Amino acid sequence: MEVRGLRGWYGKSEILQGMDFTVNAGETVALLGRNGVGKTTTMRALTGLLARTEGDIFFEGQSILGCPTHVVARKGIALVPEHRGIFATLTVEENLRLAARQDSRWSVEDVLKLFPAIARRRSTPGGKLSGGEQQLLSIGRALVTGPKLLLLDEPTEGLAPIIVDQLVDLMKTVKQSGLSILLVEQSLEVCQKVADRLLILDHGVVAWSGTAGDLSHDPHARSTYLTLENP
Numbered sequence: 001m002e003v004r005g006l007r008g009w010y011g012k013s014e015i016l017q018g019m020d021f022t023v024n025a026g027e028t029v030a031l032l033g034r035n036g037v038g039k040t041t042t043m044r045a046l047t048g049l050l051a052r053t054e055g056d057i058f059f060e061g062q063s064i065l066g067c068p069t070h071v072v073a074r075k076g077i078a079l080v081p082e083h084r085g086i087f088a089t090l091t092v093e094e095n096l097r098l099a100a101r102q103d104s105r106w107s108v109e110d111v112l113k114l115f116p117a118i119a120r121r122r123s124t125p126g127g128k129l130s131g132g133e134q135q136l137l138s139i140g141r142a143l144v145t146g147p148k149l150l151l152l153d154e155p156t157e158g159l160a161p162i163i164v165d166q167l168v169d170l171m172k173t174v175k176q177s178g179l180s181i182l183l184v185e186q187s188l189e190v191c192q193k194v195a196d197r198l199l200i201l202d203h204g205v206v207a208w209s210g211t212a213g214d215l216s217h218d219p220h221a222r223s224t225y226l227t228l229e230n231p
């Protein structure tokens with residue numbers, strides 16, 4: 001994915017003010033920044049969910065700016081939103097089967113094998129799962145659609161450390177399968193474990209980019225662009 005001069009608005013507020021970045025095939029890129037800088041808005045702009053955008057977004061060489069969400073999804077971009085978006089009254093298995101596409105390289109059975117924690121709960125309604133299980137299920141739902149690029153919006157937010165470790169392992173497995181991942185993530189520790197590159201968003205643009213190692217040696221960037229919550 002190549003993003004060039006991306007601008008995006010809510011009403012008259014210009015939140016994204018000319019973002020430039022790429023996510024190469026097979027790469028995991030993390031998007032960081034203080035609360036409210038526009039990380040979720042970026043994810044929405046990339047998936048046709050923001051009403052007003054300008055600039056350009058290329059996916060596999062084709063412009064997708066302004067494409068409706070279902071078209072973006074069909075091209076192979078799957079968004080796992082911050083609030084997970086699973087069906088509370090449907091079982092785990094029904095949630096997966098409803099999302100599954102025949103041409104996906106991940107079948108429902110593959111996903112259940114990959115996530116034993118939710119396989120054990122396959123007959124449980126989505127609404128009865130713990131936060132961590134819901135997060136795994138929503139990633140599973142994205143995988144069965146057969147994406148090439150997975151967009152994960154704060155997947156570890158609010159989860160216990162042991163579940164975060166499981167999610168990190170899962171992201172590594174997904175990455176090894178060749179999928180590209182763009183991840184909004186506040187924890188530098190998680191970024192260090194899974195991301196090839198980090199992008200820090202500030203004032204609607206990508207203000208810093210580099211590896212987690214670069215950032216650990218750059219106290220100025222950490223104090224300028226990140227909150228104290230970032231370890």
Ligand SMILES: Nc1ncnc2c1ncn2[C@@H]1O[C@H](COP(=O)(O)OP(=O)(O)OP(=O)(O)O)[C@@H](O)[C@H]1O
Pocket residue numbers: 010015033034035036037038039040041042
């Ligand atoms: N639906 C909306 N209508 C109007 N303004 C919005 C809407 N959603 C978000 N905003 C504003 O847009 C700005 C960017 O919000 P966004 O959710 O993208 O930030 P974020 O970087 O993801 O932050 P957080 O870490 O808090 O989720 C914020 O100032 C927010 O108040």
